[in-house]
Amino acid sequence: MNRTAAIVIAGALVTGQAVLAQNSTTTEPPLEFEVASIKLHPPDNSGQFQSSMRTLPNGQMVLTNVSLRTLVGRAYPSRGSTQVAGVPSWAEGKYYDVNVKANRPVSRDEQQEMWRALLAERLKLAAHYEPREEPAFDLLFARADHRLGPQMKPSTCTPLPAPAPGSAPAPAKAPTGPPNGADVMARCNGFVMQGNHVYAPRSTIATIAGFLRSGAGRLVVDKTGLEGLYDVEFWYAGPSPTGPDAGAIAEKLAANVPTDAPEFFTAVREQLGFKLEPSKTQVEVLVIDHLEPPTQN
Secondary structure, eight states: OOHHHHHHHHHHHHHHHHHHHHHHTOOOOOSOEEEEEEEEOOOOOSSOOEEEEEEOTTSOEEEEEEEHHHHHHHHSOOBEEEEEETOOGGGTTOEEEEEEEESSOOOHHHHHHHHHHHHHHHSOOEEEEEEEEEEEEEEEESSTTOOOOTTEEEOOOOOOOOOOTTSOOOOOOOOOSOOOHHHHHHHTOOEEEETTEEEEEEEOHHHHHHHHHHHHSSEEEEOSOOOSOEEEEEEOOOOOOOSTTHHHHHHHHTTTSOTTOOOHHHHIIIIISEEEEEEEEEEEEEEEEEOOOOOOO
16 A cells, blocks of 8 residues: 555544544433422411422423422332332421423433433432332222222313424413412313312323322322323312311311311222222332432522
């Protein structure tokens, strides 16, 4: 090979490497939230706990009065267990208002990665899963004919249409507070729990089993095999308030949950048409290795 040919080949190799390097740096925008705000929820002494999560037409997610456990669950979704081990004592009883918006349309898995990045930055979160066996409840039909209860209805909701391709999304209105149950049911989007009154339009059976965990106190495993979407409005009696303000608190709670509401397991049977039978199941428990109070902005 003469000197001229060697120079040509070397030049081609250098050019090819430069092209490869250029292509390797041409990637999608980083998976991060374009907007991310985490603030302590204002104290509320009314005795009426209200929490909500909703997605606005422009893709902005608004979480109101949610615990750090809930935020961690966005980054590390449940793999069956209701437990989160290793939660520091300072995190108990703290609730937050969170607004986030992605810098582009993202999938569920990408969104999870974005939550992990956000919480690693703001809360220095580190966590992992561990396999364990836990008590659970199997969700079964209460009736032999599989008839559903009056508050478990196949969904007739029609959510707002997505913006047409190429068109700008409608500007999001600044949230003035959490939506009420009627708003959520009318919009066919979101989930609201006011006291022990649950509003959940267009919900899968997995979603319904998920919100039943709160009253059941353990994992609820769907054994119904139901598919499709359901509009659910469900209420049950909670523990009676105590203390000097018990009467006033009970009166406010009654605005959302009737004073004659049935206890939880009866409500599941009468309103939804299901029963909960004790069982055990293998799950993966989320273990928090490190967590710090979030930097707010």
